[in-house]
Amino acid sequence: xxxxxxxxxxxxxxxxxxxxxxxxxxxxxxxxxxxxxxxxxxxxxxxxxxxxxxxxxxxxxxxxxxxxxxxxxxxxxxxxxxxxxxxxxxxxxxxxxxxxxxxxxxxxxxxxxxxxxxxxxxxxxxxxxxxxxxxxxxxxxxxxxxxxxxxxxxxxxxxxxxxxxxxxxxxxxxxxxxxxxxxxxxxxxxxxxxxxxxxxxxxxxxxxxxxxxxxxxxxxxxxxxxxxxxxxxxxxxxxxxxxxxxxxx
Numbered sequence: 187x188x189x190x191x192x193x194x195x196x197x198x199x200x201x202x203x204x205x206x207x208x209x210x211x212x213x214x215x216x217x218x219x220x221x222x223x224x225x226x227x228x229x230x231x232x233x234x235x236x237x238x239x240x241x242x243x244x245x246x247x248x249x250x251x252x253x254x255x256x257x258x259x260x261x262x263x264x265x266x267x268x269x270x271x272x273x274x275x276x277x278x279x280x281x282x283x284x285x286x287x288x289x290x291x292x293x294x295x296x297x298x299x300x301x302x303x304x305x306x307x308x309x310x311x312x313x314x315x316x317x318x319x320x321x322x323x324x325x326x327x328x329x330x331x332x333x334x335x336x337x338x339x340x341x342x343x344x345x346x347x348x349x350x351x352x353x354x355x356x357x358x359x360x361x362x363x364x365x366x367x368x369x370x371x372x373x374x375x376x377x378x379x380x381x382x383x384x385x386x387x388x389x390x391x392x393x394x395x396x397x398x399x400x401x402x403x404x405x406x407x408x409x410x411x412x413x414x415x416x417x418x419x420x421x422x423x424x425x426x427x428x429x430x431x432x433x434x435x
Contacts, residue, residue, distance in 0.1 A: 197234035206242025213253035217275035246298025279304035289376035310365035322351030
């Protein structure tokens with residue numbers, strides 16, 4: 187049975203973590219399949235939006251510790267190289283040029299939280315729980331968690347969450363900005379949004395995503411430089427031409 191499912195429906199792709207018997211806990215075989223699925227989406231010219239979710243009760247309960255970390259007595263540099271390989275299996279989500287959504291129906295803990303944070307938009311269900319629980323188990327955050335969480339909820343909120351190491355329930359996650367929506371059926375809502383996104387001009391959506399990424403790490407001048415180019419390009423789009431024509435009648 188595949189540990190990761192990749193489904194295509196028109197321009198929408200869905201990646202599903204498919205190990206519900208263990209709450210989609212991550213081991214190396216699952217991460218290898220996830221890496222392959224992300225690469226397939228990246229290489230697919232017809233893919234215009236991606237939904238990431240988990241089968242069963244959990245989105246992803248985190249790492250299968252023995253499988254994922256292996257011999258923890260190895261030298262630090264060897265462990266670091268291994269961890270960077272692990273991180274690369276899901277961080278490819280951040281490199282996709284299409285809109286990405288995480289539909290989180292249950293627990294998203296540790297590395298599972300990281301997978302959700304890699305997506306542009308997070309849709310939470312009422313039973314969703316977001317777990318930056320690293321400090322509670324004596325482990326430093328990894329996989330870009332500190333950076334991605336800070337980008338979403340700011341320095342102070344990230345520090346508070348990581349110091350506490352507790353599960354953040356859905357309503358609080360919405361208030362903090364970890365999740366962008368809280369709905370009864372997160373998978374269905376993520377699908378609705380994906381359909382909306384794919385109805386927009388594909389080049390425009392890619393440029394908007396790039397603009398947001400620049401804004402996260404650059405300054406105003408960098409944003410203006412890209413925005414002025416992208417907006418100039420979009421002035422010649424069919425969609426804008428149709429909009430502008432309404433004012434010339």
